[in-house]
Amino acid sequence: MTITKEPELPSQELERVTIRFAGDSGDGMQLTGTQFTRTAAVFGNDISTLPDFPAEIRAPAGSLPGVSGFQISFSSTEIHTPGDAPDVLVAMNPAALKTNIGDLPAGGALIVNSDAFTQANLNKAAYAANPLTDGSLKAYTTFEIPISSLNERSLEGLDMTTKQKDLTKNFFALGIMFWLYERSMDPTLGWIDSKFSARPVVAEANKRALRAGYAFGETTEMFHTHYRVRPAKLAPGTYRNITGNEATALGFLTASKLADRQLFYGSYPITPASDILHQLSGYKTFGVKTFQAEDEIAAIGAAIGASYGGALGLTASSGPGIALKTEAMGLAVMVELPLVVIDVQRAGPSTGMPTKNEQADLLQVMFGRNSDSPIPIVAPATPGECFDLAIEAARIALKYMTPVVYLSDAFLATGSEPWPIPDVASLPTIAVPNAAADGGIFQPYLRDPQTLARPWAVPGTAGLEHRIGGLEKADGSGNVSYDPDNHHKMQMLRQQKVAGIAGDIAPLEVMGPERGELLMLGWGSTYGAIRSAAERLQAEGRSVAHAHLRHLNPFPTNTESVLRNYRRVLIPEVNLGQLLLLVRARYLIDAVGYDRVRGKPFRIAEIVEEAERVLAENEST
Amino acid sequence: MTTDATNATAPVPTQPALSEENAQVIALTRKDFVSDQEVRWCPGCGDYSILAQTQKVMPDFGYKREDIVFISGIGCSGRLPYYMNTFGFHTIHGRAPTLATGLKAARPDLMVWVITGDGDALSIGGNHVIHSMRRNVDINMVMFNNRIYGLTKGQASPTSEFGKKTKSTPVGSIDTPIIPLTIALAAEASFVARSVDTHTEHLQQTLERGGRHKGSSFIEVLQNCNIFNDGAWRDFTDREVREDRMLVLEHGKPMIFGKDRDKGIRLNGLTPEVVTIGENGVTEADLLVHDEAAEDPYLALVLSRMFWPDFPVPVGVLRAITRPTHDRLLEDQVSAAIARSGPGDLERVLAGGETWTVE
Numbered sequence: 001m002t003i004t005k006e007p008e009l010p011s012q013e014l015e016r017v018t019i020r021f022a023g024d025s026g027d028g029m030q031l032t033g034t035q036f037t038r039t040a041a042v043f044g045n046d047i048s049t050l051p052d053f054p055a056e057i058r059a060p061a062g063s064l065p066g067v068s069g070f071q072i073s074f075s076s077t078e079i080h081t082p083g084d085a086p087d088v089l090v091a092m093n094p095a096a097l098k099t100n101i102g103d104l105p106a107g108g109a110l111i112v113n114s115d116a117f118t119q120a121n122l123n124k125a126a127y128a129a130n131p132l133t134d135g136s137l138k139a140y141t142t143f144e145i146p147i148s149s150l151n152e153r154s155l156e157g158l159d160m161t162t163k164q165k166d167l168t169k170n171f172f173a174l175g176i177m178f179w180l181y182e183r184s185m186d187p188t189l190g191w192i193d194s195k196f197s198a199r200p201v202v203a204e205a206n207k208r209a210l211r212a213g214y215a216f217g218e219t220t221e222m223f224h225t226h227y228r229v230r231p232a233k234l235a236p237g238t239y240r241n242i243t244g245n246e247a248t249a250l251g252f253l254t255a256s257k258l259a260d261r262q263l264f265y266g267s268y269p270i271t272p273a274s275d276i277l278h279q280l281s282g283y284k285t286f287g288v289k290t291f292q293a294e295d296e297i298a299a300i301g302a303a304i305g306a307s308y309g310g311a312l313g314l315t316a317s318s319g320p321g322i323a324l325k326t327e328a329m330g331l332a333v334m335v336e337l338p339l340v341v342i343d344v345q346r347a348g349p350s351t352g353m354p355t356k357n358e359q360a361d362l363l364q365v366m367f368g369r370n371s372d373s374p375i376p377i378v379a380p381a382t383p384g385e386c387f388d389l390a391i392e393a394a395r396i397a398l399k400y401m402t403p404v405v406y407l408s409d410a411f412l413a414t415g416s417e418p419w420p421i422p423d424v425a426s427l428p429t430i431a432v433p434n435a436a437a438d439g440g441i442f443q444p445y446l447r448d449p450q451t452l453a454r455p456w457a458v459p460g461t462a463g464l465e466h467r468i469g470g471l472e473k474a475d476g477s478g479n480v481s482y483d484p485d486n487h488h489k490m491q492m493l494r495q496q497k498v499a500g501i502a503g504d505i506a507p508l509e510v511m512g513p514e515r516g517e518l519l520m521l522g523w524g525s526t527y528g529a530i531r532s533a534a535e536r537l538q539a540e541g542r543s544v545a546h547a548h549l550r551h552l553n554p555f556p557t558n559t560e561s562v563l564r565n566y567r568r569v570l571i572p573e574v575n576l577g578q579l580l581l582l583v584r585a586r587y588l589i590d591a592v593g594y595d596r597v598r599g600k601p602f603r604i605a606e607i608v609e610e611a612e613r614v615l616a617e618n619e620s621t
Numbered sequence: 622m623t624t625d626a627t628n629a630t631a632p633v634p635t636q637p638a639l640s641e642e643n644a645q646v647i648a649l650t651r652k653d654f655v656s657d658q659e660v661r662w663c664p665g666c667g668d669y670s671i672l673a674q675t676q677k678v679m680p681d682f683g684y685k686r687e688d689i690v691f692i693s694g695i696g697c698s699g700r701l702p703y704y705m706n707t708f709g710f711h712t713i714h715g716r717a718p719t720l721a722t723g724l725k726a727a728r729p730d731l732m733v734w735v736i737t738g739d740g741d742a743l744s745i746g747g748n749h750v751i752h753s754m755r756r757n758v759d760i761n762m763v764m765f766n767n768r769i770y771g772l773t774k775g776q777a778s779p780t781s782e783f784g785k786k787t788k789s790t791p792v793g794s795i796d797t798p799i800i801p802l803t804i805a806l807a808a809e810a811s812f813v814a815r816s817v818d819t820h821t822e823h824l825q826q827t828l829e830r831g832g833r834h835k836g837s838s839f840i841e842v843l844q845n846c847n848i849f850n851d852g853a854w855r856d857f858t859d860r861e862v863r864e865d866r867m868l869v870l871e872h873g874k875p876m877i878f879g880k881d882r883d884k885g886i887r888l889n890g891l892t893p894e895v896v897t898i899g900e901n902g903v904t905e906a907d908l909l910v911h912d913e914a915a916e917d918p919y920l921a922l923v924l925s926r927m928f929w930p931d932f933p934v935p936v937g938v939l940r941a942i943t944r945p946t947h948d949r950l951l952e953d954q955v956s957a958a959i960a961r962s963g964p965g966d967l968e969r970v971l972a973g974g975e976t977w978t979v980e
Contacts, residue, residue, distance in 0.1 A: 038975060041975070041977070042975050042977050043977075044977055044979065187975065231979075233979075234979045235979065236979050236980055237978070237979060238972070238976050238977070238978045238979075239976060239977050239978070239979060240972060240973045240974070240975065240976045240977075241975070242973070246973075250970065250971055253967070253970070254967060254971070257967055262727055264723060264726065264727050266723060283965060283970070284954055284955045284957075284958035284959070285955075285958045285959050285962050285963065285964055285965035286964070286965035286967070286970075287955055287959075287965075289726050289727065289951055289955065291722070291723065291726060291951075293719070293722075293752075294748050294749065294751075294752035295748060297716060297719065297749075298716070298718075298719040298722070298748070298749055298752065299719075300719075301712070301716045301718075301719025301720045301722075301723065301749075302719050302720065302722045302723030302726065303723055304712075304720055304723065305692075305710075305719065305720035305721060305722060305723030305724035305725075305726075305727070306723040306724060306726060306727035307723075308710060308720065308723075308724055309723070309724045309727040309728035309731070310727065310728065311727040311728075313723065313727075327713055328713060328716065330713075331712060331713050335710070421971050421972050421973075421976065422971065424967050424968055424971065459687060459688065459690050459708040459724075459728065459731050460687055460688055460728065460730065460731065461687055462685065462686075462687045463687070464687065464708075465686055465687055465706055465707055465708055466708065466709070467656070467658070467702050467703045467705075467708075467709035467710070467711065468709070468710055468711070469693075469699075469702070469703075469709075469710060469711025469712065470695075470711060470712065470713055471711065479658065480658075480703065
């Protein structure tokens with residue numbers, strides 16, 4: 001291809017762009033997406049990302065199950081979701097095209113690696129005819145670029161095999177996108193240098209691939225314009241890009257410092273929670289101790305053991321692992337020790353779809369134990385908020401001497417957004433109910449009258465020798481008791497202790513009119529989609545508000561009064577109506593649900609549509 | 622395998638350092654370790670003796686009461702922590718080793734005992750026994766083996782004999798029993814021993830050795846459940862027969878047993894055999910010499926599989942080797958990281974890699 005320098009292309013200003021990179025799981029799509037994200041974040045756009053990858057590490061190359069995708073939305077205004085649909089789809093092979101083209105709206109831009117559209121790859125993707133030639137892509141603005149061969153040519157002379165060279169083609173594609181959206185290559189070039197410092201040839205190849213892609217965009221006559229998305233006007237501060245799992249790990253690290261307690265993390269590898277273990281295992285200089293246990297039960301057992309010893313015990317898993325931890329969670333309820341159980345939810349039941357999103361463990365963590373066994377539950381709404389809710393979970397656990405469940409999910413865990421770096425000095429410290437010997441017989445179940453928390457009597461404290469366990473405790477003394485009235489009293493006390501936390505948490509806030517036709521109530525990672533839907537409807541003058549619960553047990557005290565301020569309450573959830581069940585049971589409010597469990601986050605448009613349907617019902621009655 | 626008596630010297634037990642402050646605890650007696658709780662095992666249960674010997678040896682370790690923690694699972698054995706005037710945690714079925722692992726990791730300064738039974742340790746908690754041993758968590762695990770589920774009133778346990786008739790196996794168990802010591806050795810336990818509830822002096826010595834060992838100690842105590850499996854070990858533990866039917870292991874000594882001290886264990890190829898000294902030209906020099914400190918576990922594995930009626934039942938310390946403990950290794954990683962990069966800087970970690978500022 002002859003490349004001649006063209007005059008400067010016109011630049012078009014856009015408010016928001018959503019790009020989806022899709023390719024084989026060996027094609028480096030997650031890395032490509034992450035690099036674009038970093039670049040957009042550092043540039044100052046608001047961003048939101050949605051990685052979407054298969055559970056198989058390397059499904060057969062070119063196959064449909066092996067397709068890996070990464071969607072990033074970047075904007076000059078504040079955004080809450082990674083975008084309902086991509087504006088641009090980059091498809092590295094036929095399988096990626098087939099699995100993703102359905103999401104690209106008519107008129108959307110499609111960039112394909114035409115080299116990958118061989119008969120063999122078309123067969124693997126079950127294409128009867130080549131979509132590049134059969135006219136089936138007419139609705140899109142399609143750019144066929146022979147990425148593999150162009151990239152290989154740019155690497156001529158490097159001491160690498162063809163296969164090795166082919167591994168860098170994702171950076172060629174990234175280079176094109178950088179040019180198209182006026183992005184600097186510098187952050188990525190710097191990343192390549194540090195990542196491959198030990199392998200200069202690989203570093204050189206990746207840099208050349210990136211530059212070649214960029215140069216291709218600049219010189220080809222294929223693109224008639226490039227696009228500018230200006231920095232967003234975010235609140236002043238210093239920002240970084242952060243995923244939910246990162247923020248979770250940082251939140252608990254910070255909480256341990258605020259409480260001045262050692263952080264102990266017991267965990268068994270499970271998608272999508274494992275990254276928390278990876279990250280915390282790197283915090284040894286903070287004295288963090290991590291323990292990769294033999295199973296989920298050992299992981300929580302060790303965390304309870306550490307808490308018994310005076311540390312902040314933490315364990316994490318996803319739904320299937322939480323099921324295994326259930327009995328030990330009951331023990332933590334009985335012995336009233338601080339503990340945080342992180343549940344990074346994924347699509348189920350059973351093994352389900354391990355890398356896909358769902359928020360369907362709410363009732364599991366709420367009720368999934370023998371007997372009445374109350375445990376406070378918190379749930380972050382955005383990746384960045386995982387930091388705050390981790391601290392909140394630890395605060396409740398330590399102040400009230402109770403296990404706490406922290407409900408994240410796959411979307412929060414791997415999705416990312418810009419995060420204003422908090423000022424550590426401004427964060428309140430966490431007080432801990434330490435027991436001290438007073439010379440009398442120590443009573444391990446004598447409660448603080450305000451919080452109902454029992455004292456934390458840590459081994460090594462003279463005069464506090466005592467015995468605890470899973471058998472029912474006599475109120476006060478903590479001795480084993482089978483007394484009927486004592487059991488009733490203790491069941492009530494455990495329930496009241498958790499219920500009482502309602503007075504110590506932030507009230508439910510409303511975005512929108514204080515009263516009106518419709519309130520959309522959500523929890524967890526649906527925040528962005530519901531908030532955007534509410535904003536859209538409000539902009540149309542509709543009487544719609546949004547409230548989002550961060551505390552699911554207990555609910556904030558003002559929950560009922562907020563809900564009663566609206567004619568209808570709509571609860572969109574990525575489950576079959578779990579919060580709906582709790583709200584209806586608790587408040588006898590005739591809320592309606594909107595449930596979609598496809599392993600994906602909500603789209604804004606579908607919530608808008610559902611809200612409009614409910615509003616129309618209001619009008620007709 | 623080292624069987625040369627001249628090379629084998631008795632290993633020096635690891636004594637915890639006694640600070641001046643700690644020296645006062647030497648004054649503690651058995652009574653100081655008796656809690657105010659009424660003991661509620663069946664009259665005649667072997668657990669009473671294990672409790673008594675445990676309380677008796679406790680003052681010898683040089684730990685203060687508040688620095689000792691007893692953790693148990695579920696079963697009759699699980700009640701023991703309530704009767705010890707130390708810190709105690711009666712946990713859930715089979716999981717005591719996991720809590721002990723976390724506690725010891727967070728608090729290496731504590732002396733941690735795990736009290737368990739054959740069902741608790743080898744059925745529901747088998748996985749945790751294996752992994753706590755291979756990690757060499759510095760705990761002392763005392764497993765009460767009565768070959769029956771007592772608290773649930775008499776079902777077959779993983780150590781019940783093949784063919785054993787119980788409530789749950791009315792026509793006989795069809796499961797091959799587990800050999801606890803073999804499991805512990807296979808799991809790389811650094812201290813493996815066996816004793817008997819009624820052999821009080823031997824039990825005290827064994828608990829004392831296990832308690833002093835740095836790393837995972839696995840002590841099987843053959844214990845009698847007089848309600849659901851009375852006399853489970855009687856055939857070789859009774860006073861009249863025990864000298865002929867049990868082999869008391871002593872480090873560096875030839876394996877001799879019998880009332881007349883005339884029987885011994887010889888290795889024939891890979892198989893042990895019982896021989897009589899003085900018969901067929903057998904002399905003491907032909908006998909196996911016990912070496913509990915052998916790095917490899919072969920001798921201990923051979924001993925673990927010897928059982929009545931084919932062999933005298935070995936009691937005492939089968940294995941006691943030194944290797945780094947889990948809590949030590951964990952602490953070392955923390956201190957090495959701090960030595961290398963200094964104490965963690967929270968603000969720097971929060972800021973992460975790339976940042977940008979919005980004015």
